[in-house]
Every structure is written in structure tokens, then in C-alpha cells.
Amino acid sequence: MMETSNNNPIISVIIPVYNVSDYIKKCIESAVNQTYSNIEIIVIDDFSQDDSISKVREFKDSRIKIISHKKNRGVSVIRNTGIDAAKGEFIIFLDSDDYLDCDLVRKCIERQKKNDVDCVVYNSHRVDDLGNLLNVPYSWSNKFYGNKIENKCIDDDGTETLIGWNVSSCTKFIRLDYLKQNKIYFLEEHRYCEDHYFSAKLYLSKVRFSYIDEKLYYYVKRLSIKNKSKTHLDTMEAKIYRSRALRDVCLLIESFDHKYKNIFYPAYFQTYKNIIF
Numbered sequence: 001m002m003e004t005s006n007n008n009p010i011i012s013v014i015i016p017v018y019n020v021s022d023y024i025k026k027c028i029e030s031a032v033n034q035t036y037s038n039i040e041i042i043v044i045d046d047f048s049q050d051d052s053i054s055k056v057r058e059f060k061d062s063r064i065k066i067i068s069h070k071k072n073r074g075v076s077v078i079r080n081t082g083i084d085a086a087k088g089e090f091i092i093f094l095d096s097d098d099y100l101d102c103d104l105v106r107k108c109i110e111r112q113k114k115n116d117v118d119c120v121v122y123n124s125h126r127v128d129d130l131g132n133l134l135n136v137p138y139s140w141s142n143k144f145y146g147n148k149i150e151n152k153c154i155d156d157d158g159t160e161t162l163i164g165w166n167v168s169s170c171t172k173f174i175r176l177d178y179l180k181q182n183k184i185y186f187l188e189e190h191r192y193c194e195d196h197y198f199s200a201k202l203y204l205s206k207v208r209f210s211y212i213d214e215k216l217y218y219y220v221k222r223l224s225i226k227n228k229s230k231t232h233l234d235t236m237e238a239k240i241y242r243s244r245a246l247r248d249v250c251l252l253i254e255s256f257d258h259k260y261k262n263i264f265y266p267a268y269f270q271t272y273k274n275i276i277f
Contacts, residue, residue, distance in 0.1 A: 008038050009038070009088065009089035009090060009109070010038055010039065010040060010087060010088040010089060011036070011038065011039045011040075011088045011089070011090050011091075011092065011105050011109070011173075012039070012040050012042060012082070012086035012087065012088030012090070012091045012092070012176065013031050013039055013040070013041045013042065013091075013092045013094055013105075014042050014044070014079060014082030014083070014086065014091060014092065014093050014094065015027065015028070015031070015041065015042065015043045015044065015082075015094050015095075015096050016044050016046060016075050016078035016079060016082070016095065016096060017043055017044060017045050017046060017048055017052050017053065017056070017096045018045075018046040018047070018048050018052075018072065018075075018096070019048050019049055019050045019052060020048075020050075020052050020096040020097050021050045021051050021052050021055065022129075023096060023097035023098075023220065024052045024055050024056060024096050024097075025055050025058075026099050027094065027095075027096050027097065027098060027099050028041070028043075028055075028056060028059055028064070029099070030094075030099035030100040030101075030102070030218075031094060031100060032059060032061050032063065032064070033102055034100070034102060034103075034104065034105045034106070035102055035103050035105075035106045036105040036106040036109060039063055039088070039105060040063055040065060040086070040087060040088055041061070041063050041064045041065065042065050042067065042082050042085055042086060043056050043064060043065065043066045043067070044066075044067045044068075044069065044078045044081050044082055044085075045066060045067065045068040045069060046069050046072050046073060046074070046075070046077075046078050047068075047069050047070065047071050047072040047073075052096070053066065053068075065085075067081060067082075067085060069081070073188075074188070074190075074191040075186075075191065075194060076186035076187060076188050076189070076190045076191065076194045077186075077188045079093060079169070079186050079194075080185050080186055080188065083176070083179060083180070083185060086176055088176060089175065089176060089177075090108070090109075090112070090173055090174060090175055090176060091173075091174050091175075091176045091179070092104075092105070092108075092170075092172075092173055092174075093169045093170045093172070094170060095170055095219075097220045097222065098170065098217065098218055098219050098220050099218045099220070100216065100217060100218070101214075101215075101216040101217070101218070103216070104122065104216040104217065105173075107122070107212055107214070107216065108120045108122065108173035108212070111210050111212055112173065112210075114150075114210075115150050115151040115208075115210045116151070117151055117207075117208045117209050117210050118174065118175040118178040118207050118208055118209070119172055119173065119174045119175070119178070119202065119207045119208070119209035119210075120172070120173040120209065120210050120211075120212060121149075121162065121166060121171060121172055121173075121209055121210070121211045121212070122171055122172075122173070122211070122212040122214060122215075122216045122217060123144070123171065123212070123213060123214060123215040123216065123217070124168070124170075124171050124215055124216070124217040124218070124219050125215045125217070125218050125219065126219050126221055127218050127219070127220055127221070128220070128221060128223050129220065129222060129223055131218075134221060143161060143165050144161050144162050144165065144166065144211075147161075147162065147211065147213060148211070148213060149162060149209070149210060149211040150210045150211075151208055151209075151210055152208070152209060152210070153203075153206045153207060153208050153209070154203045154204065154206060154207075154260065154263070155206065160262075160263045162211060163203045163263055163264070164263045164264050164266060164267050165267050166199065167195045167196045167199045167200075167267065168195050168199070168219075169186075169194075169195045169198050169199060170195075170217055170219070171217050172199075172202070174202070174207075178207065179202075182201075182205045182207075184198065184201050184202050184205060185198070186198050187245075187248060189244075190241070190244075190245045190248070191241050192238055192241040192242045192245060193241070193242045193245035193246060193249075194245060196245060196246060196249045196268065197245060197248055197249050197252060200249050200252055200253060200264060201252060204252070204253070204256045204260065246268050249264070249268060250265075250268065253265075
């Protein structure tokens with residue numbers, strides 16, 4: 001493992017886990033097999049009822065740390081637990097049914113050093129359970145593919161599309177101290193659409209960021225009914241949670257400056273329409 005230094009900082013990978021037995025091994029493998037090895041992998045068990053954590057323990061890797069919650073509290077609470085437990089200089093969020101390109105951490109560090117920014121954003125693939133690429137025309141990854149941004153913030157030209165549509169916390173490499181100093185956490189009552197609030201608060205803080213125009217994160221859309229993730233559930237409860245989360249995002253934007261509504265609202269209203277219909 002690399003020694004900790006300014007040249008080789010520790011990177012914290014935060015992985016929330018809840019009943020993902022079919023996916024967790026590929027997820028963990030993508031973290032432990034990064035070409036940049038000076039990482040800590042914080043696995044947070046949100047009171048799983050299957051053998052997910054047993055499969056994590058099969059990895060005999062000293063970089064893996066497991067934290068267990070005594071009851072199911074939801075992904076926002078888990079990620080906040082990860083932020084507080086992390087020891088790295090930078091942090092990455094990895095969902096336990098997704099996986100990373102093996103060069104993701106290395107490429108993020110190289111871009112961060114080049115531009116001296118607090119956040120590096122990267123693109124993502126949409127794949128099915130078998131790893132087949134999915135064509136999702138409305139996704140932000142397709143809307144913004146082919147663009148270049150280096151050392152910008154929300155007020156700079158050319159950033160609006162990326163900021164408005166790139167709501168995922170999992171496509172960001174962020175300086176941990178920046179999150180803590182600016183009190184950027186997930187709202188714990190958000191069990192759905194929790195990324196929208198977190199990402200809006202991050203961008204509204206005027207974070208300086210650069211964008212890597214490569215798809216380095218693999219977002220798995222579970223196709224089987226029995227393995228459907230909470231994100232894709234169409235229950236009334238899920239829709240209500242999503243609506244409340246987006247309401248909170250709108251109130252957050254209003255509390256900063258009205259001028260930012262045109263950046264964020266098109267994507268949020270599209271999500272609202274889907275919920276209503």
C-alpha cells in the first residue's frame with residue numbers, strides 16, 4: 001500500500017450496504033482493485049437481513065472497515081456516518097450495487113492535482129444486472145458528454161448543464177475538509193432523491209470543480225423485480241418521499257439566490273412530472 005503523503009493522499013470510499021447480496025462482491029472488487037491503492041473502504045451495514053456483510057468479510061483486505069447500524073436508518077444517514085468516519089483527504093461515495101472503473105481514483109487525483117480544486121466530477125455508464133450498457137437518452141451523462149470544464153464554479157459560464165443535471169453524489173471526488181467546513185451533509189429524512197439536496201448544496205457553496213469527460217462509474221439499474229432497488233420503486237410512499245426531497249431542494253435554492261433557479265429547476269421539474277404522472 002502507498003504511504004500517506006501530500007503526493008499520495010488517502011482516499012475514503014464510502015459504501016452503504018443493505019440487502020445487496022447479488023451485487024456486493026463486484027462492488028467491493030472494484031474498490032480493492034483500484035490502480036491507486038492508498039484508499040480506505042468504509043462499508044456501512046444498514047441492518048442488512050441477508051448475507052451481504054458475510055460476503056464483504058470474505059475479502060481479506062486491511063483497507064476494509066465495517067461499521068454496523070443497529071437498525072435500518074436509510075442511505076442519507078449511512079452516508080453521513082461515512083463522512084464522519086472517513087480519515088481520507090478526499091471522499092468517494094459508491095453504492096453497493098454499483099461498481100467503479102479501475103482507474104477512477106487515479107484519474108481523479110491527477111485532475112485534482114492539475115487544477116487544485118476541491119471537487120472532481122466524472123461521468124457514468126448505465127448498465128443492467130449483466131453489465132450490458134443501457135441507452136438512457138434523458139440522463140445527465142448523455143446530456144453533458146463531450147464537454148470540458150476545468151477549475152470552475154456555479155457562477156462561471158458553461159457549467160449550467162452539468163450542475164443542473166449532475167445530481168449524483170456518486171460521480172464526485174470531494175475534499176473531505178471542504179464538506180465538513182461548509183456543513184455539506186445529506187438530510188437524514190431523505191430516503192429517496194437524497195442526492196439532489198446534497199449536490200445542490202455542494203454547488204451552491206461555490207465549490208471549485210473540474211470535470212473528467214470519461215464514464216468511470218457504473219450505475220446498475222436492477223432489472224429483476226425481486227432485486228429492485230428502492231430508487232426504482234413506484235410505491236406511493238416512495239413518490240411522497242421524492243416529492244418532499246425535491247421540495248426541500250427548491251427551498252434550499254431559494255435561500256441562496258433566485259438566479260440559480262434556472263440552473264436547477266429544469267431537471268427537478270422533470271422529476272416532479274414523473275412523480276405526478
